Amino acid sequence: MTIRVARKKPDSYQHGDLREALIQAGLKLLSEQGLAGLSLRAAAQLAGVSHAAPYRHFPDKQRLVAAIAERGFRLLTASMREELEGCRSEDGLERLLALGVGYVRFATRHPDYLRVIFGGVLRGGSALPELQAAGDEAYGVLRDVVALGLDRGELRGGDSDLVSLTCWSLVHGLSTLLSSGAVPPPTSAAAQRELVLSALRLLGRGIAGAAPTP
Amino acid sequence: MTIRVARKKPDSYQHGDLREALIQAGLKLLSEQGLAGLSLRAAAQLAGVSHAAPYRHFPDKQRLVAAIAERGFRLLTASMREELEGCRSEDGLERLLALGVGYVRFATRHPDYLRVIFGGVLRGGSALPELQAAGDEAYGVLRDVVALGLDRGELRGGDSDLVSLTCWSLVHGLSTLLSSGAVPPPTSAAAQRELVLSALRLLGRGIAGAAPTP
DNA sequence: CCTACCGATCGGTAGG
DNA sequence: CCTACCGATCGGTAGG
Numbered sequence: 001m002t003i004r005v006a007r008k009k010p011d012s013y014q015h016g017d018l019r020e021a022l023i024q025a026g027l028k029l030l031s032e033q034g035l036a037g038l039s040l041r042a043a044a045q046l047a048g049v050s051h052a053a054p055y056r057h058f059p060d061k062q063r064l065v066a067a068i069a070e071r072g073f074r075l076l077t078a079s080m081r082e083e084l085e086g087c088r089s090e091d092g093l094e095r096l097l098a099l100g101v102g103y104v105r106f107a108t109r110h111p112d113y114l115r116v117i118f119g120g121v122l123r124g125g126s127a128l129p130e131l132q133a134a135g136d137e138a139y140g141v142l143r144d145v146v147a148l149g150l151d152r153g154e155l156r157g158g159d160s161d162l163v164s165l166t167c168w169s170l171v172h173g174l175s176t177l178l179s180s181g182a183v184p185p186p187t188s189a190a191a192q193r194e195l196v197l198s199a200l201r202l203l204g205r206g207i208a209g210a211a212p213t214p
Numbered sequence: 215m216t217i218r219v220a221r222k223k224p225d226s227y228q229h230g231d232l233r234e235a236l237i238q239a240g241l242k243l244l245s246e247q248g249l250a251g252l253s254l255r256a257a258a259q260l261a262g263v264s265h266a267a268p269y270r271h272f273p274d275k276q277r278l279v280a281a282i283a284e285r286g287f288r289l290l291t292a293s294m295r296e297e298l299e300g301c302r303s304e305d306g307l308e309r310l311l312a313l314g315v316g317y318v319r320f321a322t323r324h325p326d327y328l329r330v331i332f333g334g335v336l337r338g339g340s341a342l343p344e345l346q347a348a349g350d351e352a353y354g355v356l357r358d359v360v361a362l363g364l365d366r367g368e369l370r371g372g373d374s375d376l377v378s379l380t381c382w383s384l385v386h387g388l389s390t391l392l393s394s395g396a397v398p399p400p401t402s403a404a405a406q407r408e409l410v411l412s413a414l415r416l417l418g419r420g421i422a423g424a425a426p427t428p
Numbered sequence: 429c430c431t432a433c434c435g436a437t438c439g440g441t442a443g444g
Numbered sequence: 445c446c447t448a449c450c451g452a453t454c455g456g457t458a459g460g
Binding site: 123124156162180182199207210 | 249307329331333334336337338367368369370371372376380382383384385386387388389390394397413415416417419421422423425426
């Protein structure tokens, strides 16, 4: 009796592994070469298969891009949850701040992930259900924090969706401005964190009206 | 004596006209085919010249992209100024709202212009001086409105740059979420305008603390 | 999952 | 500003 040991060549994939390998390859291409470096053929090469192999798992390039965007969404969600779990306070605003820090941290580390997500894959009713679900999950994390904060009277603004959308817009815009070079990026992670906190606290206090005189 | 009439072939350019024609062609390509459709060769074809001609005006593709981004910045600035001039109120917050409406209106009409601008051309010290200037001009419109509002006690938040950055982030993020399809876009221009106003008014009032009880 | 092939496009240069 | 050319890459398909 012989013991069969799984002996894969390091750069070859069988069964369902290739689909996952192609997604990972795509994420790597995005991180290292940006949007322009993301191609079916390059992903296939990174995964160690011929350039025709991906078509066994994705009908065309757009579907691979969608799968990569979905993965990006999930990683973004994880980054928010991570920061949220490290947040000791139960206060709604404090938890919102943590979410924002997690969002911007991920976005500035992986700017091209977000460029894929918000670059057009979501447009049209043709969005894949899995991609839609990944987006809903990310939004759900934010909306739950906001809804709870509203319930507890720690946040205000009426409509839970409007408040969530406003928060999302703020952190997403800030992410873009920082990662694009439009705004000189802070010199350290701590400084970036402080900037995110400052902007979100401003949203907390409001900017209309005269400064309160002490 | 004969009168010389300028007789250009409709698709040919001489002198300095080609540079401008290539920029216009690039903007058209962006609007009609998106980022992927923007190439030196396609721009040359649209301008009616050979694909080698652009190199007389731009040393490489990146410089054409930078010139197109610069033009995009200027159009964005014009859209903000237009809305600002249509604003009757002198109140700082009202003027800020007008700015935001102009920003989002332009961004959702020309999402690919913004994608070029914030896609990486600004990164590194290698940004062209003209591009930098166009960006500074756009930011200046916002910062001036904010600074005046702070001076007059109609806005608060202390640092003029922090308040400006927060507003910019909010409207830019909202633009991205709408134009990417992440958030279902309002059914009409009027509805979109109301959404922008709602989000910015929320930034005005603030979202922290309990709702004031009447 | 592979080899071999298709047509198309790209950025860029030589040389005039 | 043009023609002609370079090497490279791309998405996708045929056929096995």
